[in-house]
Amino acid sequence: MPRTIKNWSRLQRFTPRNYAEPATVDQVVAAVNTARGRSERIRVAGNLHSFSEIVRTDDTLISLKAMNGLIDADVESGLVRVRAGTSIHQLSRQLDALGLALPNLGDIDVQSIAGAAATGTHGTGENYGNISAQIRAVQLVTAAGEVVEIDEDDPSALKAARVSLGTLGVITALTLQCVPAFRLDRLDLPRPVNETLSQIDDLAANFDHYEFYVLPYSDLALQKRINRTDAAAEPMPAVKRFANDVLAENVALGAIVNAGKVAPNAIPPLARTMAKFFSPARRLDKSFDAFSTVRMVRFNELEYAIPRQHLAEAVERVLAVIQEHQFPVNFPIEVRVGQADDASLLSTAAGRDTGYISVHTFKGMEYEPYFHAVETIMDGYEGRPHWGKMNWQTADRLAGRYDGWNEFQLVRSEFDPEGAFTNDYIERILGPVVTSRIQ
Ligand SMILES: Cc1cc2nc3c(=O)[nH]c(=O)nc-3n(C[C@H](O)[C@H](O)[C@H](O)COP(=O)(O)OP(=O)(O)OC[C@H]3O[C@@H](n4cnc5c(N)ncnc54)[C@H](O)[C@@H]3O)c2cc1C
DSSP states (O other), X not given: OOOOEEOTTSOOEEOOSEEEOOSSHHHHHHHHHHHHHTTOOEEEESSSOOSSSTTOOSSEEEEOTTSOSEEEEETTTTEEEEETTOBHHHHHHHHHHTTEEOSOOOSOOOSBHHHHHHTTOOXXXXXXXXXXXXXXXXXXXXXXXXXXXXXXXXXXXXXXHHTOTTOSOEEEEEEEEOEEOOEEEEEEEEEEHHHHHHTHHHHHHHSTEEEEEEOTTSSEEEEEEEEEEOSOOOOOOHHHHIIIIIIIHHHHHHHHHHHHHHOGGGHHHHHHHHHTTOOOEEEEEEHHHHHOOOOOSOEEEEEEEEEGGGHHHHHHHHHHHHHHHTOXXXXXXXXXXXXXXXXXXXXXXXXXXXXXXXXXXXTTSOOHHHHHXXXXXXXXXXXXXXXXXXXXXXXXXXXXXXXXXXXXXXXHHHHOTTOTTOOHHHHHXXXXXXXXXXX
Protein backbone atom coordinates (compact mmCIF):
# COMPACT_ATOMS: atom_id res chain seq x y z
CA MET A 1 0.00 0.00 0.00
CA PRO A 2 1.69 3.28 -1.10
CA ARG A 3 2.25 5.70 1.76
CA THR A 4 1.94 9.46 1.38
CA ILE A 5 4.71 11.29 3.21
CA LYS A 6 4.19 14.85 4.51
CA ASN A 7 6.74 17.18 6.02
CA TRP A 8 6.01 19.17 9.18
CA SER A 9 4.82 22.26 7.29
CA ARG A 10 2.63 20.08 5.02
CA LEU A 11 4.01 21.86 1.92
CA GLN A 12 5.90 18.75 0.81
CA ARG A 13 3.80 15.69 0.03
CA PHE A 14 4.95 12.71 -1.97
CA THR A 15 4.34 9.01 -2.37
CA PRO A 16 7.50 6.91 -2.66
CA ARG A 17 7.21 3.69 -4.61
CA ASN A 18 8.81 1.83 -1.71
CA TYR A 19 9.05 2.71 1.96
CA ALA A 20 11.27 0.96 4.51
CA GLU A 21 11.53 1.41 8.26
CA PRO A 22 14.50 -0.76 9.24
CA ALA A 23 15.19 -1.51 12.90
CA THR A 24 18.76 -2.83 12.53
CA VAL A 25 21.85 -2.06 10.48
CA ASP A 26 21.36 -5.36 8.62
CA GLN A 27 17.86 -4.28 7.68
CA VAL A 28 19.22 -0.97 6.38
CA VAL A 29 21.70 -2.89 4.23
CA ALA A 30 18.86 -5.07 2.93
CA ALA A 31 16.70 -2.02 2.12
CA VAL A 32 19.58 -0.35 0.24
CA ASN A 33 20.37 -3.54 -1.69
CA THR A 34 16.72 -4.05 -2.62
CA ALA A 35 16.42 -0.48 -3.90
CA ARG A 36 19.67 -0.67 -5.85
CA GLY A 37 18.65 -4.05 -7.26
CA ARG A 38 15.64 -2.26 -8.77
CA SER A 39 17.86 0.65 -9.92
CA GLU A 40 15.90 2.96 -7.65
CA ARG A 41 17.23 6.13 -6.09
CA ILE A 42 17.07 6.42 -2.29
CA ARG A 43 16.36 9.23 0.12
CA VAL A 44 16.56 8.94 3.88
CA ALA A 45 14.05 10.51 6.28
CA GLY A 46 14.68 11.67 9.82
CA ASN A 47 11.63 13.30 11.41
CA LEU A 48 10.53 15.20 8.26
CA HIS A 49 11.04 18.65 9.77
CA SER A 50 12.76 20.11 6.72
CA PHE A 51 10.82 22.68 4.72
CA SER A 52 12.63 22.10 1.43
CA GLU A 53 12.24 19.13 -0.92
CA ILE A 54 15.39 17.58 0.50
CA VAL A 55 13.75 14.29 1.54
CA ARG A 56 11.39 13.92 -1.42
CA THR A 57 11.61 10.85 -3.67
CA ASP A 58 9.40 8.88 -6.03
CA ASP A 59 11.59 5.78 -5.54
CA THR A 60 12.68 4.38 -2.15
CA LEU A 61 12.40 6.24 1.14
CA ILE A 62 14.19 4.79 4.16
CA SER A 63 13.04 6.14 7.52
CA LEU A 64 15.35 5.77 10.51
CA LYS A 65 12.61 6.35 13.07
CA ALA A 66 12.81 2.76 14.41
CA MET A 67 16.54 3.08 15.07
CA ASN A 68 16.73 5.20 18.18
CA GLY A 69 18.35 5.39 21.61
CA LEU A 70 21.84 5.49 23.08
CA ILE A 71 24.17 2.64 22.17
CA ASP A 72 26.87 3.42 24.72
CA ALA A 73 28.39 6.31 26.62
CA ASP A 74 31.70 7.14 28.26
CA VAL A 75 30.70 9.68 30.88
CA GLU A 76 34.26 10.67 31.68
CA SER A 77 35.23 11.66 28.13
CA GLY A 78 31.69 12.72 27.20
CA LEU A 79 31.76 10.56 24.06
CA VAL A 80 28.44 8.85 23.33
CA ARG A 81 27.31 6.56 20.55
CA VAL A 82 23.71 7.04 19.44
CA ARG A 83 21.40 5.50 16.83
CA ALA A 84 20.78 7.89 13.96
CA GLY A 85 17.00 8.12 14.32
CA THR A 86 17.09 9.23 17.97
CA SER A 87 15.20 12.47 18.47
CA ILE A 88 17.06 15.34 20.10
CA HIS A 89 14.29 15.34 22.73
CA GLN A 90 14.96 11.71 23.65
CA LEU A 91 18.72 12.10 23.39
CA SER A 92 18.81 15.17 25.66
CA ARG A 93 16.95 13.30 28.39
CA GLN A 94 19.11 10.20 28.11
CA LEU A 95 22.24 12.37 28.27
CA ASP A 96 20.90 14.31 31.25
CA ALA A 97 20.47 11.08 33.17
CA LEU A 98 24.23 10.58 32.67
CA GLY A 99 25.10 14.18 33.63
CA LEU A 100 25.81 15.13 29.98
CA ALA A 101 24.37 17.48 27.39
CA LEU A 102 24.87 18.77 23.86
CA PRO A 103 26.51 22.22 24.08
CA ASN A 104 24.08 24.05 21.80
CA LEU A 105 20.67 23.29 20.28
CA GLY A 106 18.17 24.88 17.91
CA ASP A 107 14.76 26.11 18.97
CA ILE A 108 12.91 22.80 18.66
CA ASP A 109 14.02 19.34 19.76
CA VAL A 110 11.89 16.96 17.72
CA GLN A 111 14.35 16.45 14.85
CA SER A 112 16.32 13.22 14.63
CA ILE A 113 19.97 13.70 15.51
CA ALA A 114 21.14 12.51 12.07
CA GLY A 115 18.58 14.67 10.25
CA ALA A 116 19.49 17.75 12.26
CA ALA A 117 23.20 17.26 11.64
CA ALA A 118 22.71 16.51 7.93
CA THR A 119 21.32 19.99 7.20
CA GLY A 120 23.65 21.93 9.51
CA THR A 121 20.96 22.63 12.11
CA HIS A 122 22.15 25.27 14.57
CA GLY A 123 21.18 27.29 17.59
CA THR A 124 22.74 30.61 18.52
CA GLY A 125 25.89 31.83 20.27
CA GLU A 126 28.96 33.50 18.85
CA ASN A 127 31.27 31.03 20.60
CA TYR A 128 29.25 27.93 19.75
CA GLY A 129 29.00 25.80 16.63
CA ASN A 130 26.11 23.85 15.19
CA ILE A 131 25.00 20.36 16.18
CA SER A 132 27.10 18.57 13.54
CA ALA A 133 30.32 20.04 14.99
CA GLN A 134 30.00 17.59 17.91
CA ILE A 135 30.22 14.53 15.65
CA ARG A 136 33.38 12.47 16.10
CA ALA A 137 32.44 9.40 14.03
CA VAL A 138 29.69 8.27 11.66
CA GLN A 139 28.50 4.77 10.78
CA LEU A 140 27.12 4.74 7.25
CA VAL A 141 25.59 2.23 4.83
CA THR A 142 26.79 3.10 1.34
CA ALA A 143 24.95 2.66 -1.96
CA ALA A 144 26.95 -0.55 -2.44
CA GLY A 145 25.42 -1.89 0.78
CA GLU A 146 28.68 -1.69 2.72
CA VAL A 147 28.75 -0.64 6.37
CA VAL A 148 31.59 1.83 6.90
CA GLU A 149 32.85 3.74 9.94
CA ILE A 150 34.07 7.27 9.22
CA ASP A 151 36.25 8.94 11.83
CA GLU A 152 39.33 11.15 12.25
CA ASP A 153 41.42 8.61 10.30
CA ASP A 154 39.77 10.07 7.19
CA PRO A 155 39.34 13.76 8.05
CA SER A 156 38.02 14.71 4.62
CA ALA A 157 35.26 12.08 4.73
CA LEU A 158 34.35 13.01 8.31
CA LYS A 159 34.07 16.69 7.39
CA ALA A 160 31.76 15.71 4.54
CA ALA A 161 29.71 13.25 6.61
CA ARG A 162 28.91 15.73 9.38
CA VAL A 163 26.72 17.86 7.07
CA SER A 164 25.96 15.42 4.27
CA LEU A 165 22.42 16.35 3.16
CA GLY A 166 21.86 12.58 3.09
CA THR A 167 24.02 12.25 -0.03
CA LEU A 168 26.73 9.86 1.18
CA GLY A 169 24.52 6.99 2.32
CA VAL A 170 22.28 6.00 5.22
CA ILE A 171 23.76 7.12 8.55
CA THR A 172 22.94 4.47 11.14
CA ALA A 173 24.89 5.71 14.18
CA LEU A 174 26.84 8.75 15.33
CA THR A 175 29.50 9.28 17.97
CA LEU A 176 29.04 12.66 19.63
CA GLN A 177 31.25 14.71 21.92
CA CYS A 178 29.05 15.91 24.78
CA VAL A 179 29.74 18.33 27.64
CA PRO A 180 28.79 18.18 31.32
CA ALA A 181 25.11 18.98 31.86
CA PHE A 182 24.45 22.68 32.43
CA ARG A 183 21.62 25.10 33.04
CA LEU A 184 20.59 28.26 31.20
CA ASP A 185 19.49 31.56 32.63
CA ARG A 186 17.21 33.00 29.98
CA LEU A 187 15.76 36.50 29.92
CA ASP A 188 13.22 37.38 27.22
CA LEU A 189 13.21 41.17 26.88
CA PRO A 190 11.29 43.40 24.46
CA ARG A 191 13.41 46.32 23.24
CA PRO A 192 13.12 48.81 20.34
CA VAL A 193 14.26 47.42 16.98
CA ASN A 194 16.72 50.26 16.31
CA GLU A 195 18.41 49.86 19.66
CA THR A 196 18.56 46.08 19.18
CA LEU A 197 20.21 46.40 15.77
CA SER A 198 22.73 49.00 16.88
CA GLN A 199 23.79 46.86 19.89
CA ILE A 200 23.98 43.56 18.06
CA ASP A 201 27.74 43.02 18.58
CA ASP A 202 27.76 43.94 22.27
CA LEU A 203 24.75 41.79 23.05
CA ALA A 204 26.09 38.80 21.12
CA ALA A 205 29.37 39.15 23.03
CA ASN A 206 27.70 39.56 26.43
CA PHE A 207 25.39 36.55 26.27
CA ASP A 208 26.41 32.97 25.53
CA HIS A 209 23.34 32.30 23.39
CA TYR A 210 21.90 35.58 22.15
CA GLU A 211 19.13 35.95 19.57
CA PHE A 212 16.22 38.22 18.79
CA TYR A 213 12.94 38.29 16.92
CA VAL A 214 11.69 41.30 14.96
CA LEU A 215 8.04 41.58 14.08
CA PRO A 216 7.69 43.47 10.77
CA TYR A 217 5.46 46.57 10.98
CA SER A 218 6.09 46.90 14.72
CA ASP A 219 8.91 48.80 16.42
CA LEU A 220 9.70 46.07 18.88
CA ALA A 221 12.20 43.25 18.95
CA LEU A 222 12.09 40.43 21.47
CA GLN A 223 15.62 39.73 22.67
CA LYS A 224 16.54 36.38 24.17
CA ARG A 225 19.52 36.92 26.46
CA ILE A 226 20.73 33.51 27.54
CA ASN A 227 23.72 32.67 29.71
CA ARG A 228 25.07 29.34 30.90
CA THR A 229 25.06 28.94 34.65
CA ASP A 230 26.03 26.52 37.40
CA ALA A 231 22.98 27.51 39.43
CA ALA A 232 20.34 24.87 40.04
CA ALA A 233 17.35 24.81 37.70
CA GLU A 234 14.10 26.37 38.87
CA PRO A 235 11.77 24.58 36.49
CA MET A 236 8.20 25.78 36.19
CA PRO A 237 5.53 23.24 37.05
CA ALA A 238 4.59 21.43 33.83
CA VAL A 239 1.04 22.85 33.75
CA LYS A 240 2.27 26.44 34.25
CA ARG A 241 4.97 25.97 31.62
CA PHE A 242 2.39 24.66 29.16
CA ALA A 243 0.12 27.63 29.84
CA ASN A 244 2.97 30.19 29.72
CA ASP A 245 5.17 28.91 26.92
CA VAL A 246 3.04 26.71 24.78
CA LEU A 247 -0.49 28.06 24.98
CA ALA A 248 0.24 31.77 25.38
CA GLU A 249 2.80 31.84 22.57
CA ASN A 250 1.09 29.50 20.12
CA VAL A 251 -2.53 30.54 20.69
CA ALA A 252 -1.75 34.26 20.46
CA LEU A 253 0.43 33.72 17.41
CA GLY A 254 -2.15 31.37 15.86
CA ALA A 255 -4.99 33.84 16.33
CA ILE A 256 -3.03 36.69 14.80
CA VAL A 257 -1.61 34.79 11.85
CA ASN A 258 -5.05 33.35 11.08
CA ALA A 259 -6.56 36.83 11.15
CA GLY A 260 -3.75 38.06 8.91
CA LYS A 261 -4.41 35.25 6.45
CA VAL A 262 -8.05 36.26 6.11
CA ALA A 263 -7.33 40.01 5.97
CA PRO A 264 -3.74 40.68 4.81
CA ASN A 265 -4.31 44.46 4.88
CA ALA A 266 -4.87 44.22 8.61
CA ILE A 267 -1.41 42.80 9.21
CA PRO A 268 0.41 46.04 10.17
CA PRO A 269 -2.06 46.89 12.97
CA LEU A 270 -2.18 43.23 13.95
CA ALA A 271 1.60 43.21 14.19
CA ARG A 272 1.51 46.12 16.58
CA THR A 273 -1.07 44.21 18.65
CA MET A 274 1.05 41.12 18.60
CA ALA A 275 4.12 43.04 19.75
CA LYS A 276 2.18 43.67 22.97
CA PHE A 277 2.47 39.94 23.68
CA PHE A 278 6.24 40.42 23.84
CA SER A 279 6.78 40.72 27.57
CA PRO A 280 9.79 40.29 29.86
CA ALA A 281 10.15 36.78 31.25
CA ARG A 282 12.93 34.97 33.08
CA ARG A 283 13.65 31.24 33.29
CA LEU A 284 16.38 29.16 34.82
CA ASP A 285 16.19 25.69 33.37
CA LYS A 286 18.10 22.67 32.18
CA SER A 287 19.87 23.57 28.94
CA PHE A 288 17.74 21.45 26.63
CA ASP A 289 14.48 22.68 28.18
CA ALA A 290 15.50 26.32 27.89
CA PHE A 291 16.76 26.01 24.29
CA SER A 292 13.69 24.34 22.89
CA THR A 293 10.16 25.58 22.32
CA VAL A 294 6.98 23.92 21.11
CA ARG A 295 5.80 25.06 17.68
CA MET A 296 2.10 24.41 17.17
CA VAL A 297 1.49 27.06 14.48
CA ARG A 298 2.73 25.65 11.18
CA PHE A 299 4.69 27.84 8.79
CA ASN A 300 7.14 27.80 5.89
CA GLU A 301 10.63 29.17 6.33
CA LEU A 302 13.68 30.43 4.47
CA GLU A 303 16.94 31.01 6.31
CA TYR A 304 20.28 32.42 5.23
CA ALA A 305 23.70 32.34 6.82
CA ILE A 306 25.76 35.44 6.01
CA PRO A 307 29.10 36.85 7.21
CA ARG A 308 28.43 38.08 10.71
CA GLN A 309 29.62 41.66 10.12
CA HIS A 310 26.70 42.31 7.73
CA LEU A 311 23.97 41.06 10.05
CA ALA A 312 22.42 44.33 11.24
CA GLU A 313 22.50 45.87 7.75
CA ALA A 314 20.91 42.76 6.21
CA VAL A 315 18.07 42.75 8.77
CA GLU A 316 17.43 46.44 8.02
CA ARG A 317 17.25 45.63 4.30
CA VAL A 318 14.78 42.79 4.90
CA LEU A 319 12.55 45.12 6.94
CA ALA A 320 12.83 47.76 4.19
CA VAL A 321 11.85 45.33 1.42
CA ILE A 322 8.80 44.22 3.44
CA GLN A 323 7.74 47.88 3.77
CA GLU A 324 8.46 48.67 0.14
CA HIS A 325 6.34 45.79 -1.20
CA GLN A 326 3.92 45.76 1.73
CA PHE A 327 4.40 42.00 1.99
CA PRO A 328 1.75 40.50 4.27
CA VAL A 329 4.21 39.23 6.85
CA ASN A 330 2.66 38.26 10.16
CA PHE A 331 5.51 36.17 11.52
CA PRO A 332 8.60 37.41 13.38
CA ILE A 333 12.02 37.39 11.70
CA GLU A 334 14.51 35.38 13.76
CA VAL A 335 18.12 36.57 14.04
CA ARG A 336 20.93 34.41 15.45
CA VAL A 337 24.72 34.16 15.48
CA GLY A 338 27.19 31.29 15.24
CA GLN A 339 30.89 30.53 15.39
CA ALA A 340 32.94 29.86 12.26
CA ASP A 341 32.79 26.11 11.65
CA ASP A 342 35.90 24.25 10.54
CA ALA A 343 34.43 20.83 11.23
CA SER A 344 32.11 20.46 8.21
CA LEU A 345 32.70 21.28 4.55
CA LEU A 346 29.06 22.20 3.90
CA SER A 347 28.19 23.75 7.24
CA THR A 348 26.45 27.04 6.51
CA ALA A 349 28.93 28.57 8.98
CA ALA A 350 31.98 26.97 7.33
CA GLY A 351 35.01 29.23 7.60
CA ARG A 352 33.26 32.40 8.73
CA ASP A 353 31.65 33.85 11.83
CA THR A 354 28.02 33.81 10.89
CA GLY A 355 24.78 35.68 11.28
CA TYR A 356 21.54 33.83 10.56
CA ILE A 357 18.33 35.46 9.35
CA SER A 358 15.14 33.38 9.14
CA VAL A 359 11.88 34.53 7.60
CA HIS A 360 8.55 32.73 7.85
CA THR A 361 5.04 32.77 6.47
CA PHE A 362 1.99 31.06 7.90
CA LYS A 363 1.12 27.72 6.28
CA GLY A 364 -1.18 28.25 3.30
CA MET A 365 -0.16 31.89 2.75
CA GLU A 366 1.82 32.96 -0.29
CA TYR A 367 5.52 32.86 0.51
CA GLU A 368 7.29 33.11 -2.88
CA PRO A 369 7.44 36.92 -3.44
CA TYR A 370 8.65 37.61 0.12
CA PHE A 371 11.14 34.75 0.21
CA HIS A 372 12.48 35.57 -3.28
CA ALA A 373 13.03 39.19 -2.26
CA VAL A 374 14.89 38.10 0.88
CA GLU A 375 16.96 35.59 -1.09
CA THR A 376 18.02 38.35 -3.51
CA ILE A 377 19.24 40.44 -0.56
CA MET A 378 21.15 37.46 0.85
CA ASP A 379 22.78 36.75 -2.52
CA GLY A 380 24.45 40.15 -2.15
CA TYR A 381 26.19 38.86 1.00
CA GLU A 382 27.30 35.50 -0.45
CA GLY A 383 24.47 34.03 1.62
CA ARG A 384 24.25 30.31 2.20
CA PRO A 385 20.76 28.81 2.46
CA HIS A 386 19.88 26.47 5.31
CA TRP A 387 19.83 23.14 3.45
CA GLY A 388 16.60 22.06 5.10
CA LYS A 389 14.69 25.30 4.40
CA MET A 390 13.14 26.88 1.30
CA ASN A 391 15.47 28.31 -1.33
CA TRP A 392 15.85 28.64 -5.09
CA GLN A 393 19.62 28.26 -5.31
CA THR A 394 21.63 26.28 -7.83
CA ALA A 395 24.96 24.47 -7.55
CA ASP A 396 26.55 27.01 -9.93
CA ARG A 397 25.75 29.90 -7.62
CA LEU A 398 26.59 28.09 -4.38
CA ALA A 399 29.90 26.46 -5.34
CA GLY A 400 31.90 29.68 -4.88
CA ARG A 401 30.37 30.30 -1.45
CA TYR A 402 32.05 27.26 0.15
CA ASP A 403 35.82 26.74 0.25
CA GLY A 404 35.19 23.03 0.81
CA TRP A 405 32.77 22.58 -2.11
CA ASN A 406 35.08 20.56 -4.38
CA GLU A 407 36.37 18.49 -1.49
CA PHE A 408 32.79 17.59 -0.60
CA GLN A 409 32.02 16.64 -4.21
CA LEU A 410 35.08 14.40 -4.27
CA VAL A 411 33.99 12.53 -1.12
CA ARG A 412 30.45 12.32 -2.51
CA SER A 413 31.66 10.75 -5.74
CA GLU A 414 33.69 8.18 -3.79
CA PHE A 415 30.79 7.12 -1.54
CA ASP A 416 27.99 7.37 -4.09
CA PRO A 417 29.52 7.24 -7.61
CA GLU A 418 26.18 6.50 -9.31
CA GLY A 419 24.17 9.20 -7.55
CA ALA A 420 21.89 6.75 -5.74
CA PHE A 421 21.27 9.20 -2.87
CA THR A 422 19.99 12.12 -4.94
CA ASN A 423 16.71 13.73 -5.93
CA ASP A 424 15.82 16.79 -8.01
CA TYR A 425 16.47 19.18 -5.10
CA ILE A 426 19.92 17.69 -4.42
CA GLU A 427 20.81 17.89 -8.11
CA ARG A 428 19.70 21.52 -8.21
CA ILE A 429 21.70 22.68 -5.19
CA LEU A 430 24.70 20.32 -5.33
CA GLY A 431 24.70 19.31 -8.98
CA PRO A 432 25.10 15.75 -10.22
CA VAL A 433 27.77 13.43 -8.85
CA VAL A 434 31.02 14.19 -10.69
CA THR A 435 32.71 10.81 -11.03
CA SER A 436 35.46 12.09 -13.33
CA ARG A 437 37.21 13.50 -10.26
CA ILE A 438 38.19 10.01 -9.15
CA GLN A 439 41.81 9.33 -10.18
C1 LIG B 1 9.37 24.18 13.61
C2 LIG B 1 10.79 24.03 13.11
C3 LIG B 1 11.82 24.65 13.81
C4 LIG B 1 13.15 24.52 13.34
N1 LIG B 1 14.14 25.14 14.06
C5 LIG B 1 15.41 25.08 13.60
C6 LIG B 1 16.47 25.73 14.30
O1 LIG B 1 16.28 26.29 15.38
N2 LIG B 1 17.71 25.70 13.75
C7 LIG B 1 17.95 25.08 12.55
O2 LIG B 1 19.09 25.12 12.07
N3 LIG B 1 16.99 24.42 11.89
C8 LIG B 1 15.72 24.40 12.39
N4 LIG B 1 14.74 23.73 11.72
C9 LIG B 1 15.11 22.91 10.54
C10 LIG B 1 15.40 21.48 10.95
O3 LIG B 1 16.26 21.42 12.07
C11 LIG B 1 16.13 20.73 9.81
O4 LIG B 1 15.40 20.80 8.63
C12 LIG B 1 16.44 19.28 10.17
O5 LIG B 1 17.22 18.73 9.14
C13 LIG B 1 15.21 18.41 10.37
O6 LIG B 1 15.58 17.17 10.96
P1 LIG B 1 14.75 15.86 10.65
O7 LIG B 1 15.16 14.79 11.60
O8 LIG B 1 13.31 16.17 10.60
O9 LIG B 1 15.30 15.48 9.22
P2 LIG B 1 14.58 15.38 7.81
O10 LIG B 1 13.93 16.68 7.51
O11 LIG B 1 13.72 14.18 7.78
O12 LIG B 1 15.85 15.18 6.87
C14 LIG B 1 16.78 16.21 6.70
C15 LIG B 1 17.99 15.71 5.91
O13 LIG B 1 18.68 14.75 6.68
C16 LIG B 1 18.86 13.56 5.91
N5 LIG B 1 18.84 12.46 6.85
C17 LIG B 1 18.00 12.26 7.90
N6 LIG B 1 18.35 11.13 8.54
C18 LIG B 1 19.41 10.62 7.89
C19 LIG B 1 20.20 9.46 8.07
N7 LIG B 1 19.98 8.61 9.08
N8 LIG B 1 21.21 9.22 7.20
C20 LIG B 1 21.46 10.07 6.18
N9 LIG B 1 20.73 11.19 5.97
C21 LIG B 1 19.73 11.46 6.83
C22 LIG B 1 17.70 13.55 4.95
O14 LIG B 1 17.96 12.75 3.83
C23 LIG B 1 17.65 15.03 4.59
O15 LIG B 1 18.63 15.30 3.67
C24 LIG B 1 13.42 23.78 12.17
C25 LIG B 1 12.38 23.14 11.48
C26 LIG B 1 11.07 23.25 11.96
C27 LIG B 1 9.96 22.56 11.22
